[in-house]
Structures are given as C-alpha cells and as structure tokens.
Amino acid sequence: MSKIRTDHDTTTEASSDFGHIVEATPSGVFHPTFPADIVTLIRFSLSQPTPFAVAPRGKGHSSQGQALAPGGIVVDMQALGDGRRTNHRVAVLFDEMYVDAGGEQLWINVLHAALEHGLTPCVWTDYLRITVGGTLSNAGIGGQAFRHGPQISNVHELDVVTGTGEMITCSPEVNPALFFAVLGGLGQFGVITRARIRLERAPKRVKWVRLAYSDVHSFTTDQELLISKRTSGSGFDYVEGQVQLNRTLTEGHKSSSFFSASDLARLTGLTVETGSVTIYYIEGAMYYDEDTAASVDQKLEALLEELSFVTGFVFVRDASYVEFLDRVGREEQNLRSAGAWDVPHPWLNLFVPRSRIVDFDAGVFKGILRDANPVGLILIYPMNKDKWDDRMTAVTPEEDVFYAVGLLRSAVGRGEGDLEQLERENAAVLEFCDRAGIGCKQYLPHHASLDGWRRHFGAKWGRVAELKARYDPRAILSPGQGIFPPATAAASVEPSAAGAHTASS
16 A cells, blocks of 8 residues: 555645645655655655655644645655554663654653653753654754753764665764754755654753843843853753733733733833833743752752842742643643634744844834734743854854844734734844844744855855755755755656555565
C-alpha cells in the first residue's frame, strides 16, 4: 500500500500552517514508518525527469508557509512517532546525560521521558508542542538561552537525510559541515530524523516572578544585568520579558493566566499614574528542589534588591517545573475553547542589537504600535551572542548582546481587515528598522526576494549556497522557505509509483 495519500482532506490539512496566511496544496502527503522511507522518497524524486519538492512537516507551526510544498510532497514527520516503536523514539541515556529523540518528537514528550530519569534538556521554547526537528532547523530560543545558548547549541549529534537521498550521522567531529549546516538551516540541507540532546539535572519547582517597569532604560538595564549572571545557581535560571501597550491594559482582558484581576488593575493604574505608553515586565524563574527549598526565598529577595523595578510591583508564583514549562500549553486549551487558536497569526520575530533597542522601542512601541490593541503577546528579552556557535547556519546581529523581539499577534474577531492591518504594521516595523539602519535579523525568517535572503545571511551567504549545492543540488527540500528556486519546475508525482518504491524497513 502506498504511503502517499492524495485525498482531499489530507492534502487540504497540509496546505496551510499555524499562520493561516499562506496556502499551497501539495500533490500528496507521505507517511513514513521508518527514517529509511524518507531516503527512498527523496531518491524516487531525484529519479524523475522533473524531481518533485519534499517538505518535512511536524506540527506546521510556521507562520508564512515555510513547511508547505506546493505541487510536491509533504512528509508527515509525526507518522514516525506513532507509538509502534519502543518508547516513541525517545531514549534517555542517564550515564551519558543525553537523550536521543526522533526529529518528529514533540518537546513535551522529550520532557516527560527525561524527567523519568530526573533529567531535563537545558533550553526550552515557550511552547512545547512543536517538534525537535522543527526547532533545531531554526534555532530554538527561550528564557534559558542567555545561559545555555539556543537549542541548537545543545546538540551532540544528528541523523540527517540529505537532499541527495543519503542518511548521514553527523556531529562536530564527524561530517561537521552537514552538522553545522542543518542546525538553524531552515530545512535546506536535510531532514532531521534524530537528535542527541544534552541533559542536566532537573529541578522540582520554580519561583516564577514578574517585575513591572514604566521606562525602557531601567527595564533593559536590569535584563542585561540578569543575563550577565551566567553561573548556574546565581540569579534567575530563566529570563524573558514582555511589553504591554497602554490600550492592551486599559481595554484588554481583566485577568490572565498569571495576573489576577487586581494585579491587572494595579498595572493599569501604573500607566495612568506615569503617563507611560507602555508598561514592561521582566519574567524570571528561579529553579529549586528539596535541597535548596529552604534558601530560595532568601536568594530571590537578595536578587530583587539589585533591580530597579517599580516599587511594590513584584508578582511571585510558585509552580512545579512542568507546570512552568508547559504554561503556554494550558493557555492553548483556553484559546481553543474560545475559538481563538486556529486564526491567522501574522507573527514577526526579530533579533535587535543591544545598541539599538531603545531606538527600536521609540520607533515601534511608542511609534508604530502606540495606539494598537493587539491580541497576543509582545516579547522582548536579551541573549548573549557568545552562547551561539557561528559555524551554524542561524544568523544573529553582530553585537555581544542582542534582543529577541516577538510580535506574536493574532487576527481575531475582525475579519480580513484585521489581518491586513497587522501585516501593514509588520511591514512598517521592517521598513523602520531598515530606514534607521538598526541591523535587525529576522528569526523564523520570511523574505520575498533572493536579495532579501542574501542580506539576511550576510557573510554566511556564500557558504550557505555552497552547502545547498552539496547537500541538495536539485533544490527539492523545504521549498516553502523560498530561498533557492528549484533546479527545474516542480512536477506532480504518481502516488502508486512512489508507493511501489517505498522502503518497508
């Protein structure tokens, strides 16, 4: 039986992504049983007079069609983790302090498997119901990255199926060119089918803290102080931040998953009292367990004395480690119940150099978005560049510290006009950064032209093009990124023929 399905429901589901902005229908969806099946699919494509495109898809959590394959074949990576193999393709090696996880595995599954051994990966994205292969193809950032680097900096080894149809195991020592290309490589060089990820001892509980600020200078100064505390056991173990626009506080929800109604009322009062267009807050987390429970409050109090948040505006919750890490998963259930999850998400994520973050704040939060009332989050937090390995494909600004800024907004309740307005604002933000020479880099990037991609990769572009020619010379992988045009026009594939060539073991 063919592993490619071409029925309307299956291809329609693979025609869009989390963004719900771009649609592109594939000829079929491939359901591999084993990684070797992906090898066979790619080789079959290459055997055709006109190869068809191949796009691996985990949860499709992209926003601009990056996981789509118009006229080609989408690989349903989660078919590899259907439970028929031991432990869902997640294996923890306690003595070696790593986990081998299939590229299709969700991070929530990796978390629970590691915790059975009292261990945990070091770095987490805020949302855990996305795949290992998907985040490693981008970078994988979160509040622990200031100390441990992004997720791609915590990988020991990969199994990759290249665009030439080869299954290659790679690491910093073995096939290093492919290893560093794939990490942050946007799916351009191969399909990640296994990743060996570094682990550390897992804490049991978290002091979860938010601190409010009314001016950007104190906010960023304190964030940069916190990420300078790199030693485990000093400072926060997690540092992120958010921006609340004035209208969001005054006209938005009167409670949240973290703040109570009275908390939000106090924050709203702060905007009125200070006349600030924006309120900022640092989100921090301090891990602890039985051995450190007695001292964690004292340690937190000492740390807070170093910071310059608005007096009295400190909010503390105590949570289990899992509850803290999976906080967005609980929010997802609330949004699904309200019909506000499967909506357009015109997200824009940027890396902004530290030297220009105040200029960005003035031009974007106090300028372009001054009167906005977005549904969603605006994240802003700094990272240390020396925790990123420049041999990897992922790109960052050329400064020792840069900020991740995420405009994670949703088009909810106001029809197409709302989406168009958000997209206009995103375009205005990018135009402002370009005009002001801020030197931003997009994260989860989307560029409409080859020149845009050349500028995105900068000095890495020549190497990226060289590696593409080496590992995917027909340019069949992940066409939705729009980086490299296919060597020849895409062609549809006869599913019965592909099925006859599919490996079964």
